Amino acid sequence: xxxxxxxxxxxxxxxxxxxxxxxxxxxxxxxxxxxxxxxxxxxxxxxxxxxxxxxxxxxxxxxxxxxxxxxxxxxxxxxxxxxxxxxxxxxxxxxxxxxxxxxxxxxxxxxxxxxxxxxxxxxxxxxxxxxx
Amino acid sequence: xxxxxxxxxxxxxxxxxxxxxxxxxxxxxxxxxxxxxxxxxxxxxxxxxxxxxxxxxxxxxxxxxxxxxxxxxxxxxxxxxxxxxxxxxxxxxxxxxxxxxxxxxxxxxxxxxxxxxxxxxxxxxxxxxxxx
DNA sequence: ATCGGTCAAGAACGATCGGTCAAGAATTCG
DNA sequence: CGAATTCTTGACCGATCGTTCTTGACCGAT
Numbered sequence: 575x576x577x578x579x580x581x582x583x584x585x586x587x588x589x590x591x592x593x594x595x596x597x598x599x600x601x602x603x604x605x606x607x608x609x610x611x612x613x614x615x616x617x618x619x620x621x622x623x624x625x626x627x628x629x630x631x632x633x634x635x636x637x638x639x640x641x642x643x644x645x646x647x648x649x650x651x652x653x654x655x656x657x658x659x660x661x662x663x664x665x666x667x668x669x670x671x672x673x674x675x676x677x678x679x680x681x682x683x684x685x686x687x688x689x690x691x692x693x694x695x696x697x698x699x700x701x702x703x704x705x706x
Numbered sequence: 707x708x709x710x711x712x713x714x715x716x717x718x719x720x721x722x723x724x725x726x727x728x729x730x731x732x733x734x735x736x737x738x739x740x741x742x743x744x745x746x747x748x749x750x751x752x753x754x755x756x757x758x759x760x761x762x763x764x765x766x767x768x769x770x771x772x773x774x775x776x777x778x779x780x781x782x783x784x785x786x787x788x789x790x791x792x793x794x795x796x797x798x799x800x801x802x803x804x805x806x807x808x809x810x811x812x813x814x815x816x817x818x819x820x821x822x823x824x825x826x827x828x829x830x831x832x833x834x835x836x837x838x
Numbered sequence: 839a840t841c842g843g844t845c846a847a848g849a850a851c852g853a854t855c856g857g858t859c860a861a862g863a864a865t866t867c868g
Numbered sequence: 869c870g871a872a873t874t875c876t877t878g879a880c881c882g883a884t885c886g887t888t889c890t891t892g893a894c895c896g897a898t
Contacts, residue, residue, distance in 0.1 A: 746877050747877080748876070752876090
């Protein structure tokens with residue numbers, strides 16, 4: 575039970591992380607997360623409290639012990655660009671990830687990934703509804 | 707006169723650029739720009755058409771012939787992170803700036819500035835966002 | 839069968855978003 | 869001077885934002 579639940583939780587957080595890293599923090603709406611996870615608004619809030627809380631979990635989880643992937647690096651970039659300057663806790667988490675035991679990220683590697691990400695066209699997210 | 711007008715215009719664009727580079731694109735509301743410029747909503751839209759149009763002008767203007775400053779680099783970072791993946795024109799402008807005649811920006815210099823910016827606390831603008 | 843408690847579900851909420859427009863002030867022209 | 873025209877202004881719009889609350893289905897214990 576508990577194990578299964580936390581496993582599912584981790585999966586949901588991972589799905590949200592994917593949305594956040596792709597469309598940014600401010601660019602992601604709760605509806606986007608609802609759609610991506612299949613959960614419902616109330617459930618998301620019951621489980622995670624707020625959009626920001628969900629992002630914090632996603633950021634922490636994506637920075638596990640493994641080597642950074644493109645996805646986890648993107649999420650870190652989003653945190654650094656959009657949240658860190660105005661949110662001390664997230665700034666602290668982000669720089670904690672950066673100063674991990676091994677020098678996994680460097681300014682150069684971050685800059686390179688930033689440029690790669692900027693070049694990747696994003697599927698035109700529905701600003702106007704034509705889902706038929 | 708035309709010259710005076712365009713001078714004022716450039717000043718307004720510069721003020722908006724400062725807001726965009728500081729709080730990001732999605733993080734900046736029209737009201738923020740209204741407050742920063744002292745102009746009124748209608749005037750802004752009459753002169754610049756849209757928030758995006760204003761950002762495009764700001765990005766182009768900030769990437770003049772001079773050496774990049776922290777401010778102009780920040781605006782470029784915002785363009786690359788928030789707009790470039792979903793907006794081909796802005797992506798094109800941004801990469802045009804990057805491939806200027808002299809190698810003014812490198813992945814490493816971008817990454818370094820990204821980290822500096824993330825460390826600079828931003829005056830907590832009260833948008834009733836983190837009261838949870 | 840009936841209660842009490844739990845939880846998913848999504849309708850509803852106030853605030854705020856980007857964008858528009860009609861009415862008043864200012865200016866130009868006959 | 870008065871009519872015509874341009875500019876200024878901020879109230880207003882529908883949509884969407886993040887968040888909360890009511891609803892009702894479900895389940896074990898009585």
